[in-house]
Amino acid sequence: MAFLTFTTRGGAPWTPKYLSTISQELCIGCGRCFKVCTQAVLKMMGINEDGVLCDPLDDDDDSNRKIMVIDNADNCIGCEACATVCGKNAQVHEPVPA
Helix, strand or coil: CCECCEECCCCCEECCCEEEEECCCCCCCCCHHHHHCCCCCEEEEEECCCCCEECCCCCCCCCCEEEEEECCHHHCCCCCHHHHHCCCCCEEEECCEC
């Protein structure tokens, strides 16, 4: 299977790998990935003990922890900056077939 391949400024081949999933089990909601993403791909959400996502700013929020979720997947440029700063390896990135 062939993937979309581009070149770096120096002419080396480069295949972008786009954010496809974030593990709810591994993510600790630290926000590092959110801070380095320049494309507004991610969003912080609350998650309750049943695994239901909720707004962390809602006063009726029954979340017991925060996690990062993919909010705008189409904005991802495949730079993998978010994966670089994730200490829990909670993200999966995949190339797009050509």
